[in-house]
């Protein structure tokens with residue numbers, strides 16, 4: 001079983017036109033894991049970003065860990081290979097490192113990704129994820145995919161899959177929503193006990209209809225406490241270019257001295273410095289949420305198309321949360337699930353009717 005790089009780049013809602021550049025920036029910064037899906041409608045652009053870095057010689061294909069997901073309208077055994085080859089064509093790649101069943105629920109095949117009935121509820125297919133898994137296993141045998149996994153599976157569904165008679169390949173991960181307001185402790189414990197890793201999606205509160213975890217006082221407190229904030233002044237360019245004790249050192253002799261600036265100008269500069277400082281500290285708040293997952297042995301795939309954030313989200317290996325920080329973050333749980341997929345609630349395989 002291959003190791004999945006701990007921090008990957010999420011690509012949901014990363015629009016074509018932005019995402020190829022984001023991927024390139026990420027590769028330059030050291031990201032090696034990319035989380036894609038047919039559903040996100042941007043695999044061709046993600047592939048362009050990755051392939052251009054391979055062409056430049058910055059990375060080799062084998063250095064990367066590219067993940068995609070089988071959408072629900074392709075659960076019929078006869079459609080699984082078509083779905084996978086379409087994804088490979090879009091990405092312009094020969095193989096995937098990991099292919100996930102995106103949801104345990106199969107939908108009626110067709111042009112609509114989420115086919116709905118007159119009541120606005122999803123039209124299911126008569127498939128079972130155990131059968132779908134067999135077709136997924138064929139993809140490994142045929143060399144199109146290196147590893148298999150699942151996403152949005154509850155513990156009973158995962159257990160059922162692990163106990164499937166004649167299982168040829170085990171799922172290596174369960175990709176699930178996970179952040180301090182839905183910490184998934186029980187499901188994570190369950191997966192880890194069965195040697196299935198967990199990948200946290202929406203780790204920062206989500207790309208769409210999310211929660212603002214920056215507003216949480218505990219998250220803010222822990223983030224402030226960690227060197228991230230005290231390290232920030234080094235990143236702040238000195239607006240005055242002076243050597244006043246409150247400013248970071250600058251490399252060359254200075255034309256202007258802080259104490260010689262007019263009072264009004266000093267006030268304006270102070271405000272700018274504070275704003276800049278807050279900007280950086282705010283960014284660092286979210287690093288805490290990524291670090292939180294890493295320290296729980298959970299793989300994490302924050303999404304960003306903003307270069308400074310892509311960088312920030314990867315700078316999470318130079319500090320450690322204490323046991324108390326971890327406990328405090330865990331205590332924030334309020335079972336707040338963001339990705340509830342309400343139109344699928346009546347589906348026989350809807351995963352969220354049981355506790356975990």
Ligand SMILES: NC(=O)C1=CN([C@@H]2O[C@H](COP(=O)(O)OP(=O)(O)OC[C@H]3O[C@@H](n4cnc5c(N)ncnc54)[C@H](OP(=O)(O)O)[C@@H]3O)[C@@H](O)[C@H]2O)C=CC1
Nearest residue numbers: 010011012201202203204205206207302303304305306309
């Ligand atoms: N298996 C599944 O069913 C699901 C899988 N996923 C996967 O998980 C990934 C991550 O989840 P996602 O829903 O995207 O949400 P995230 O929790 O990763 O949050 C992404 C949002 O946070 C912003 N952001 C990122 N970094 C920072 C930062 N340092 N400071 C401030 N804001 C920041 C992004 O903005 P911007 O881009 O503008 O910088 C974006 O709006 C998805 O992209 C997808 O790959 C997601 C949902 C379901």
Ligand SMILES: O=C1CO[C@H](CO)[C@@H](O)[C@@H]1O
Nearest residue numbers: 012037102338339340341
């Ligand atoms: O990956 C995904 C992106 O988010 C969607 C809405 O929550 C999910 O349905 C989907 O699984």
